[in-house]
Amino acid sequence: MYIPSNMKMDDLSTAHDFIDEFGFGVIVSDSLTGTHLPFVLHRDEGDNGVLYSHCAKANPHWKELDNKEVLIIFSGPHSYISPSWYAQSPAVPTWNYAAVHAYGIVSLLDDKQTLDAVEAVVGQYEPGLLIDKNIISDEF
Amino acid sequence: MLPGIVGLKVELSNIEGKLKLGQLRKKEDQVGVYNALTQSSNLQDQALAHYMKKINSGTGGT
Numbered sequence: 149m150y151i152p153s154n155m156k157m158d159d160l161s162t163a164h165d166f167i168d169e170f171g172f173g174v175i176v177s178d179s180l181t182g183t184h185l186p187f188v189l190h191r192d193e194g195d196n197g198v199l200y201s202h203c204a205k206a207n208p209h210w211k212e213l214d215n216k217e218v219l220i221i222f223s224g225p226h227s228y229i230s231p232s233w234y235a236q237s238p239a240v241p242t243w244n245y246a247a248v249h250a251y252g253i254v255s256l257l258d259d260k261q262t263l264d265a266v267e268a269v270v271g272q273y274e275p276g277l278l279i280d281k282n283i284i285s286d287e288f
Numbered sequence: 289m290l291p292g293i294v295g296l297k298v299e300l301s302n303i304e305g306k307l308k309l310g311q312l313r314k315k316e317d318q319v320g321v322y323n324a325l326t327q328s329s330n331l332q333d334q335a336l337a338h339y340m341k342k343i344n345s346g347t348g349g350t
């Protein structure tokens with residue numbers, strides 16, 4: 149991504165916080181296939197953190213991911229900016245936004261690890277669901 | 289459920305983040321943009337303003 153030096157997120161924790169808040173990303177691999185998935189960041193693992201997610205096996209994208217380098221794009225809030233909002237004119241319209249690009253190598257998880265990854269997502273977005281077995285039973 | 293899904297782990301080698309929030313403009317311009325976004329009825333505008341406030345960027349110090 150083109151990032152002028154004065155628009156760069158200045159530290160890793162700002163980018164990590166961004167992923168925590170806007171964790172619905174697009175994973176893109178060599179074939180230029182993209183899959184939209186919720187990601188959970190474990191920031192204390194590895195040098196730059198580790199992302200966990202899961203996808204439907206019916207989506208063939210997973211078959212090409214193991215041990216491959218991927219780009220994961222996280223978009224944050226964005227909006228049109230009217231030049232009429234500036235104190236000074238003339239000016240032109242623009243679009244303001246924040247975004248994070250994360251690069252890394254994929255490992256496919258076994259069933260036990262996949263269950264952990266599923267619970268990590270649920271734990272982040274609806275922790276009560278891990279306790280209430282009336283809604284999701286243990287058989288799942 | 290498990291037979292139908294596959295888990296992914298991605299060990300990150302690099303992360304890059306960009307903030308294009310008008311934070312390089314003059315303070316008066318930043319205030320104008322932030323106020324307009326805050327007062328907008330558009331939910332995207334409000335979400336952008338909320339994030340700008342949270343990380344204290346592009347708000348002109350408001």
